[in-house]
Amino acid sequence: MSKLEVRTIAWELDGVPFLWNPDHPRFAILMNQISFLVIGFERYICRATRKAEEQITDPKVAVESELFRKQEAVHSAAHKKHVKALIKQYPGLESTLAKVLQTYDELYDAHPLKFALAHSGGLEAIFTPFFKMILDNRAVLFGGGDPRVASLFLWHFCEEIEHRSAALAIYNHIVGDYGYRLRNTRRFMKFSVSLINMLLEDFKTHVPDVPESCYKGDPFAGVPLSAKLRSSFGIFASQVPWHNPEHQPLPDYYQEWLGHWNNGDDVRRLYGDAGLLPKPAVATG
Numbered sequence: 001m002s003k004l005e006v007r008t009i010a011w012e013l014d015g016v017p018f019l020w021n022p023d024h025p026r027f028a029i030l031m032n033q034i035s036f037l038v039i040g041f042e043r044y045i046c047r048a049t050r051k052a053e054e055q056i057t058d059p060k061v062a063v064e065s066e067l068f069r070k071q072e073a074v075h076s077a078a079h080k081k082h083v084k085a086l087i088k089q090y091p092g093l094e095s096t097l098a099k100v101l102q103t104y105d106e107l108y109d110a111h112p113l114k115f116a117l118a119h120s121g122g123l124e125a126i127f128t129p130f131f132k133m134i135l136d137n138r139a140v141l142f143g144g145g146d147p148r149v150a151s152l153f154l155w156h157f158c159e160e161i162e163h164r165s166a167a168l169a170i171y172n173h174i175v176g177d178y179g180y181r182l183r184n185t186r187r188f189m190k191f192s193v194s195l196i197n198m199l200l201e202d203f204k205t206h207v208p209d210v211p212e213s214c215y216k217g218d219p220f221a222g223v224p225l226s227a228k229l230r231s232s233f234g235i236f237a238s239q240v241p242w243h244n245p246e247h248q249p250l251p252d253y254y255q256e257w258l259g260h261w262n263n264g265d266d267v268r269r270l271y272g273d274a275g276l277l278p279k280p281a282v283a284t285g
């Protein structure tokens with residue numbers, strides 16, 4: 001039995017500010033970059049995984065694959081809501097989203113299925129050590145932010161931790177060629193970095209009221225060096241052939257978030273500075 005749960009949440013993101021964390025604008029912008037990127041990346045994963053499912057013969061992998069794909073589809077839709085809220089305020093960003101989607105569609109069409117599965121398996125393995133650093137340091141990164149946006153990312157990163165083994169299991173089941181995945185790892189990384197850089201440049205063009213200084217500096221300023229080094233080492237270790245994402249150290253926050261979810265708490269506004277939420281309209285008359 002797979003432990004994955006598909007959670008559809010009615011996010012309320014209309015009107016959220018571009019600089020949703022005034023205490024950490026560079027991190028806020030990085031998360032905005034990630035929101036745009038994941039719409040394309042997760043749609044790309046869903047296309048590849050759906051195709052792969054035609055070839056999966058192990059029932060356990062088949063169940064995991066379907067739930068993983070559904071989680072990613074829900075993530076992509078949630079980030080689209082966030083991005084659409086930003087586009088409403090800065091209409092030039094519509095072309096940025098179109099560029100991201102087109103880039104992933106072209107990548108999908110240009111390569112065999114095993115390329116997309118290796119891409120998905122390789123990057124998804126990186127996410128656990130990377131998101132652990134972010135979740136462990138949520139106070140400094142998300143604490144001063146708008147809870148509507150902060151809570152969206154915390155939910156997504158927790159579910160990435162939850163399905164950390166799925167993409168690699170699919171790759172190993174269908175393709176299983178470690179050398180092929182390793183040979184292409186740098187290419188996958190370069191592809192994501194070039195899109196992240198493109199997004200930053202597009203933001204500078206289409207979001208003119210953000211001071212240039214907000215685009216500079218370390219997005220992870222305030223995170224202890226030891227946590228950054230541990231995360232970098234984890235990312236490197238995630239690409240070795242014997243790596244098993246199941247055995248990764250997990251952030252405590254994953255269990256904490258799950259507790260909130262199982263309690264029925266409002267996970268749409270779980271974390272951040274409640275003072276930044278819009279004030280409820282006062283009835284007059």
Ligand SMILES: [Fe+2]
Nearest residue numbers: 042072075160
């Ligand atoms: Fe995701």
Ligand SMILES: [Fe+2]
Nearest residue numbers: 072124160163
């Ligand atoms: Fe994922």
